[in-house]
Amino acid sequence: MSVAKSLPHDAARLHVTGAARYVDDIPTPADTLHLAFGVSTIARGQITAMDLAAVRAAPGVVAVLTAEDLPFANDVSPSVHDEPLLSDGAVHYMGQPLFLVVASTHLAARKAAHLARIDYAEETPILTVEDALAANSRFEEGPRIWEKGSATAAVAAAPRVVSGLFEIGGQEHFYLEGQAALAEPQEGGDVIIRSSTQHPTEIQHKVGEALGIPMHGVRVETRRMGGGFGGKESQGNALAVACAVAARLTGRVCKMRYDRDDDMIITGKRHDIRIRYRAGFTEDGDVLGVEFWHYLRCGWAQDLSLPVADRAMLHSDNAYCIPAMRIESHRLKTNTQSATAFRGFGGPQGMVGIERVMDHVAHDLGIDPVALRQRNYYDALGEGGLSAPRASATHPPEGISQEKKDNLTPYGMAVEDFELHGMTARLLESAAYDARRAAVADWNASNDVIKKGLGFSPVKFGISFTLSHLNQAGALVHVYQDGSIHLNHGGTEMGQGLFQKVAQVAASRFGVDLEAVKITATDTGKVPNTSATAASSGSDLNGMAVKAACDTIRDRMAAHLAELHQCAVAQVRFDRGAVHVGAEVMSFAEAAHACYLGRVSLSATGYYKTPKLSWDRLRGQGRPFFYFAYGAALTEVAVDTRSGENRILRADILHDAGASLNPALDIGQVEGAYVQGAGWLTTEELVWDERGALRTHAPSTYKIPACSDRPDVFNVSLWDGQNREETIYRSKAVGEPPFMLGISAWLALSDAVAACGETYPALDAPATAEALWHAVRRVRDA
Amino acid sequence: MSKKFHVSTTVNGDPVEFLCDSRETVLDVLRDRLSLTGAKEGCGTGDCGACSITVDDRLVCACLMLGAEAEGKSIETVEGIAAGEDLHPLQKRFIEYAALQCGICTPGILVAAKNLLEKHPDPTEEQVRYWLAGNLCRCTGYDKIIRAVMDTAAEMREAS
Ligand code: FES
Ligand code: FES
Numbered sequence: 001m002s003v004a005k006s007l008p009h010d011a012a013r014l015h016v017t018g019a020a021r022y023v024d025d026i027p028t029p030a031d032t033l034h035l036a037f038g039v040s041t042i043a044r045g046q047i048t049a050m051d052l053a054a055v056r057a058a059p060g061v062v063a064v065l066t067a068e069d070l071p072f073a074n075d076v077s078p079s080v081h082d083e084p085l086l087s088d089g090a091v092h093y094m095g096q097p098l099f100l101v102v103a104s105t106h107l108a109a110r111k112a113a114h115l116a117r118i119d120y121a122e123e124t125p126i127l128t129v130e131d132a133l134a135a136n137s138r139f140e141e142g143p144r145i146w147e148k149g150s151a152t153a154a155v156a157a158a159p160r161v162v163s164g165l166f167e168i169g170g171q172e173h174f175y176l177e178g179q180a181a182l183a184e185p186q187e188g189g190d191v192i193i194r195s196s197t198q199h200p201t202e203i204q205h206k207v208g209e210a211l212g213i214p215m216h217g218v219r220v221e222t223r224r225m226g227g228g229f230g231g232k233e234s235q236g237n238a239l240a241v242a243c244a245v246a247a248r249l250t251g252r253v254c255k256m257r258y259d260r261d262d263d264m265i266i267t268g269k270r271h272d273i274r275i276r277y278r279a280g281f282t283e284d285g286d287v288l289g290v291e292f293w294h295y296l297r298c299g300w301a302q303d304l305s306l307p308v309a310d311r312a313m314l315h316s317d318n319a320y321c322i323p324a325m326r327i328e329s330h331r332l333k334t335n336t337q338s339a340t341a342f343r344g345f346g347g348p349q350g351m352v353g354i355e356r357v358m359d360h361v362a363h364d365l366g367i368d369p370v371a372l373r374q375r376n377y378y379d380a381l382g383e384g385g386l387s388a389p390r391a392s393a394t395h396p397p398e399g400i401s402q403e404k405k406d407n408l409t410p411y412g413m414a415v416e417d418f419e420l421h422g423m424t425a426r427l428l429e430s431a432a433y434d435a436r437r438a439a440v441a442d443w444n445a446s447n448d449v450i451k452k453g454l455g456f457s458p459v460k461f462g463i464s465f466t467l468s469h470l471n472q473a474g475a476l477v478h479v480y481q482d483g484s485i486h487l488n489h490g491g492t493e494m495g496q497g498l499f500q501k502v503a504q505v506a507a508s509r510f511g512v513d514l515e516a517v518k519i520t521a522t523d524t525g526k527v528p529n530t531s532a533t534a535a536s537s538g539s540d541l542n543g544m545a546v547k548a549a550c551d552t553i554r555d556r557m558a559a560h561l562a563e564l565h566q567c568a569v570a571q572v573r574f575d576r577g578a579v580h581v582g583a584e585v586m587s588f589a590e591a592a593h594a595c596y597l598g599r600v601s602l603s604a605t606g607y608y609k610t611p612k613l614s615w616d617r618l619r620g621q622g623r624p625f626f627y628f629a630y631g632a633a634l635t636e637v638a639v640d641t642r643s644g645e646n647r648i649l650r651a652d653i654l655h656d657a658g659a660s661l662n663p664a665l666d667i668g669q670v671e672g673a674y675v676q677g678a679g680w681l682t683t684e685e686l687v688w689d690e691r692g693a694l695r696t697h698a699p700s701t702y703k704i705p706a707c708s709d710r711p712d713v714f715n716v717s718l719w720d721g722q723n724r725e726e727t728i729y730r731s732k733a734v735g736e737p738p739f740m741l742g743i744s745a746w747l748a749l750s751d752a753v754a755a756c757g758e759t760y761p762a763l764d765a766p767a768t769a770e771a772l773w774h775a776v777r778r779v780r781d782a
Numbered sequence: 783m784s785k786k787f788h789v790s791t792t793v794n795g796d797p798v799e800f801l802c803d804s805r806e807t808v809l810d811v812l813r814d815r816l817s818l819t820g821a822k823e824g825c826g827t828g829d830c831g832a833c834s835i836t837v838d839d840r841l842v843c844a845c846l847m848l849g850a851e852a853e854g855k856s857i858e859t860v861e862g863i864a865a866g867e868d869l870h871p872l873q874k875r876f877i878e879y880a881a882l883q884c885g886i887c888t889p890g891i892l893v894a895a896k897n898l899l900e901k902h903p904d905p906t907e908e909q910v911r912y913w914l915a916g917n918l919c920r921c922t923g924y925d926k927i928i929r930a931v932m933d934t935a936a937e938m939r940e941a942s
Binding site for chain 2: 006008009011012013014015016017018019020021022024025027107173174175176177178224225226227228229259260494495496497664665667668669671672673674675676698699700704705706707708710714716
């Protein structure tokens, strides 16, 4: 079987030879036109005059379009039609596209875009949480509030209470391939779009609206992206629509790619969030009640902000069964880029909230922060026996309450697959936690300049789209008469290895080698009405849909071959490239040919929808997730207290991918996600000035982790469990969950700063060197 | 538009001539005029390394060098690393170790790593990390990349 094997990425050979084609690498005709947006230079106001004469006269310019020139819909929103492609006169953020330049080269288009003279009636922008609250500028009528028990009463009655308020910054996706799209006009007004997108169906839909044609006139193809991370779920709409409109106008192939600065200035990022909390707990460390207030800056358009903010609420418990919790979530509308999907989709923000609470409580009580967490974990309920016993040799938290917990999340879903007791015990042992905790304490007792810290954080991440109807997928599989197999499904490949994993499923179903399976580009003409490749759902959904398609063909083949050779269908087996029919053995190719001659259809679609979901988002009640994926990380850091400069010395990770479809790819996801998560909370700082200009719009000013930042020691392993739910080969989704393991790096920094004094460091995120420098002073001077 | 420059150079061992504008970078020339799209534009400002090439054996960001400056130089790109169908040991290790995900940083990283090993066949891990610090990768977290480079170095030393 091909599944469960560590096979390399399907395009690895193309990648290492430079032959893998991304959108900007696709050969185009010599007369291809290139597009660029002219963007606003204020954050809020009205355009009073737009003089584009110099733009039109610039060398190489073929056409310049404003909102009035658009033939049909002027909208690229994935949700509520509030995102004009080109400004309709109102300016909502600095960097908003106002007009579109169509020119002979990329450079000519970009240069011309800077020649416009635009007059504005400028208004005071709403930039900060305070601004937005003061103006009651928000999405939805008021805050969403979900509650389990009465948290306010629980906190009030608790023996001890901590409270605080802190900020968590946003994050630029920094997919190394910027947004890009290409439109090729076809006969009869149809168009083919090649787009670097996680959501081809959405592109098809928006292009259709913009051209005034049904979706059947638009075909969208996506072979691969140079990284997505959620940033290509909706943010590619503008480029694809612009190309389609320009291609319709000129009859020529049109291409658009954002230069890095444009990309960072125009597109949305991870939501930043301010979290206020109050937590009540016992002297022993049982957390009795927590109240959270979330304030998310969503930017100017709704985009995906509601489900992102929901998911932040849905992860406010993380791994902890807290008897009473109240979460109030404010989705604020600000004059900044429209914040969008980013790996974890709000989950990380919510999780940082509760991890901060746990950290603060442990500090307040002087209890080991890992023991405190274990004490408050959900109970391991499952009968399957997949978890190691909860009382571990390494860390039996003393006096752990033996009362059974209700194991209900704040939104009323029962946690039935909790793996973290066993995982935590295993990780603490393999990472020698107790010894290193003591060593760090010794070090800190005798060193004043360099302080070390240890941080532990668990992850429990809910898998499924919270918009239940998105949890469906389709596939299309053909078997050709030579036994080769054509595979197509609705998922997109952004580097996560989805195509390879799904091809492994197909090869396993037919009992053939992977080489027999041709992986093909995602194509709205082959599989329609797909969901975005997002919410980590790619292999879960598409793997199942492909399995269904393969099984349909395999059953047809088996029935025909059984009849041909006069045996029972049950006696037909597909195994290692051969088909056994009773006593006969033939190659898969021979079997396929025989079926073709026997007039058996060798093509099938497959379809899957996730079972068991029911969710009422307004009440915050139900089962939004099919299952949870788990992980645990321990990070050690060193901080130079004179400068705030810091290093991750060691990271140990144990992650739950169920029965992994491909351990090499999954470990790769875990490593990359951890580093990206740690980057979010440490070095990646987005800065807007008081006019609303994003000042960090290039890698020179926005610092993502580099090779030199990688932990010196980096131990990553997979937990050898199985998904208790019936997923594809009992695997678990792995794209997003490990991102939140990076929280342990932030906690480790907090631990190191805490070693400078008695006070709780109360770090914001990102904990940049500068922020740490200040924090050290705060703690020392207190 | 502006005056065109006539440039004669060598790319991956082949003599090449092209005409370019004064503002075109080597990266533009490679990608748009010579159809060598292996080098990528990740930033255009010399900060990400996706466009890494070597010019007379020196590691260079192709986005920072003008096409006109390539006159008489010898350029190597990712397309020249394999000998026909035979992959370079670095390329094999990158595949074997899964040292890539979306793959768009891979060409630049391979060019940089190959250049490192030519100059320092026995690098320390720290040397590898700092040599590659200018090559950003958003997907992998770098661990497998470092291990692939270190192990290739060891393998190549044994072979030579
Ligand atoms: S594109 Fe040249 S360094 Fe980024
Ligand atoms: S593999 Fe995607 S940027 Fe490195």
